[in-house]
Amino acid sequence: MGSGGKGRQSLEGRGKTLPASDRPWHKAYEGEDLPQRTQWKQEKERRAAAAEGRAPKAGGYVPGKTSDGKPFKKSAAVKNTGGKARAGANRAVGRGGPARPRGGPRVAPGRRSIPSKDSPELLVGRNPVVEALRAHVPVTALYVAQGIEVDERVNEAIRTAGDRGIAILEVSRNELDRLTGGVLHQGIGVQVPPFAYESFEDMVAASLETPFPLLVALDGVTDPRNLGAVLRSAAAFGAQGIFVPERRAATVTASAWRTSAGAAARIPVAQVVNLTRAIRQAQQAGFVVAGLDADAEMSIYDLEVADGPLIVVVGSEGRGLSRLVGEACDLKVGIPMVSDIESLNASVAAAVTLAEVARRRNA
Structure with a gap:
């Protein structure tokens, strides 16, 4: 069954692909009115090229010169190693930033880092917090969000923490959201130390x-x-x-x-x-x-x-x-x-x- 002409435009195609120098969103764009995002990409390429000792690949640069206008000279290390030094520099710089140390926590923009096995853990929720305190779990800190609705469970948690000398920290809801990674916490949580395993x-x-x-x-x-x-x-x-x-x-x-x-x-x-x-x-x-x-x-x-x-x-x-x-x-x-x-x-x-x-x- 046909579409009655409704799918005609989808068969026409989008035309030829523009070269990189004519795409305003590409780092190789050579027009006068540079979008802010494109300027950031070109500057990022210049910094990476300067760190690697090479000319920028594309975008707003003078061929044969570095980003500061000086004549570009190919380093001896790149000449003699057949590109191995350049590959090492690419691995070190990555996407314009320093390399992450091997074995370190992986940090993503806008997200909290992945905790290691030796980092403390947060147990959240009113019932879980009260049950943990009743079970004498070795809690090191009690987090209470500002402006939460206080009920019997919150009162019991605060009273128990105060009697045992546990630190009680009043934080904002945004801070508690950040600490818990967005998990529903009901405005309260306790910090549990990493467990000590036996040999x-x-x-x-x-x-x-x-x-x-x-x-x-x-x-x-x-x-x-x-x-x-x-x-x-x-x-x-x-x-x-x-x-x-x-x-x-x-x-x-x-x-x-x-x-x-x-x-x-x-x-x-x-x-x-x-x-x-x-x-x-x-x-x-x-x-x-x-x-x-x-x-x-x-x-x-x-x-x-x-x-x-x-x-x-x-x-x-x-x-x-x-x-x-x-x-x-x-x-x-x-x-x-x-x-x-x-x-x-x-x-x-x-x-x-x-x-x-x-x-x-x-x-």
Whole structure:
């Protein structure tokens, strides 16, 4: 079906492409009335050319001369290196500015920098702030926006912070928006310090000194709330520590602090580069490793090795244990369920297993 002539103009095309010297928005434009944006582009090209020791590529310059009108002389470094020095200068200058130091935070105009893992974190929202203070999360500062509507939660947060000697900072809403990156904060937030992780070797050695060594490993758990819930269960059932991979895994953030209800301050957490290697290292130290698997033939109620040094490995809720981690486990156990539910949440499965281990040890 035709368009009835309505699409006729779209088939006509836009004509020939103008050369760069005739486009007012291009840095090579040579007209008299330069737009301010074009002037900025040409000046930027001049500065870059001066830093690299070359003539500007295009736009408002005299051929054979630099931006200050002096004769242009090609540097010996550029002559003798076949352009390698020029390439290095291009990398150093980039788009007219200094190169960003390798490993430093990435800063974008109009956006806040990406925080490093050692930088403090803000936990925002009235309910989360009150819950964090009730759970004795080690808060270092309380931020309150100016002119917010005060209710019971805000009063409790300010009173609790004052009683514990926590710094209370009154800031503008714009400043709080900047600190939180635009997240809905309800006019209040707390600053949580970076979590201090334990050495894995020290965790294993300290666990073996207890009467009933018990550790928990998380494989592929990416939700910090699940990590916080496992921390709470591990502390409740006598585990001496938790270790997680450094990459593609949840870390102890403010959300994990709040979910753990303060247990993150009582139980050590270690980060390992390779989870499989860490499991084999613990096996050499005398631990038996039991991985939770929904398809395992052995039930947790038949876990007779629970009386000795034990590591319980919990996989992600979606895919379970990874292949290499599953092969590294000494045995796999499952949680028998009455209904046809495929699997439990990772933190719930960890709590059920740890409760059974505690029951066997206390029997």
